[in-house]
Amino acid sequence: MSKKSFLIIAAFVFLLVFQTSCQKKDDSNDKSVEEITNTSNNDNGFVEKKDKIKEEKDNEKNKDSLKGNKENDNNKDNSKDGPKKNKLPDEKVEKEDINIREEEKKPSEGEELESGIFTSSIIADLNGELNNDFPSVYKIDFQDNFMIIYGSLAKMNKEDSISIEKTLENDIYYVELEENTKFSLVGGLSKPTIMKADEFKKYFKEVENSGLGLVLEIEDGKLYSASISS
Structure with a gap:
């Protein structure tokens, strides 16, 4: 084999090795980019989930706050009206009505x-x-x-x-x-x-x-x- 042929074969082998190396590096880079993208997406999903939980908690707090305000308003209304008066027993009211009717019937x-x-x-x-x-x-x-x-x-x-x-x-x-x-x-x-x-x-x-x-x-x-x- 001549020296020139050997150099050509060596160059060809080098090119194959170089191309293989570059391809692996590109695959590695693509994988890294994909992993980074997936990680980023996962992080975004976690953030979204966290934000949703926070929003639900805020909604519950608002509901409790509104309920508390409503109860306070009811208490204020009750306090304005004052204590409810006890009704007379039905029997006593009926007896009083009968007495009134009898008084009205009597001669003037x-x-x-x-x-x-x-x-x-x-x-x-x-x-x-x-x-x-x-x-x-x-x-x-x-x-x-x-x-x-x-x-x-x-x-x-x-x-x-x-x-x-x-x-x-x-x-x-x-x-x-x-x-x-x-x-x-x-x-x-x-x-x-x-x-x-x-x-x-x-x-x-x-x-x-x-x-x-x-x-x-x-x-x-x-x-x-x-x-x-x-």
Whole structure:
């Protein structure tokens, strides 16, 4: 082999080795660039994830803050309104309403009669004045659930029902009716004649100057019976 041929072969071998070396270096550089890129992307992903976690925490803090502000506002409103007043028991309110309604139903004038037995002479011409020291009545009427008596009355003694306990002066009196108030005519030994309130009023008008007796029996503030007796 000539010296010239040897040099050509050696140069060729050098070129192959050089090219191989350069190719490996390029591959190494490409790999490094790829690793750097991947690392950078991973870092960016971590940063993004970290930012997202931080954002979620901030949102939770804002929610808690808004909730706390709302509770404070509610407390302020409650404090402005002051402590709530306790409602009256339903039973007590209902009872008070009933009492108010009963007061509204009562006659606008006159005095309410108490429990006991009351009597008087039916003499309209006397206009309620005493007849030989004995009371007289001149008119009766009915209004809603009440009987109204015009004139003077004698309250009889509880012990004997004959003697007078006290005399009520000439005025207007009223008493509430019971559900089953008895109205009757009584005379001697004959059986009492039972009638309705309007019939009783009509009969009173028919005998308004007869001197017959009017008797009222009141129990627990209500009229148990009313009778006209001879």
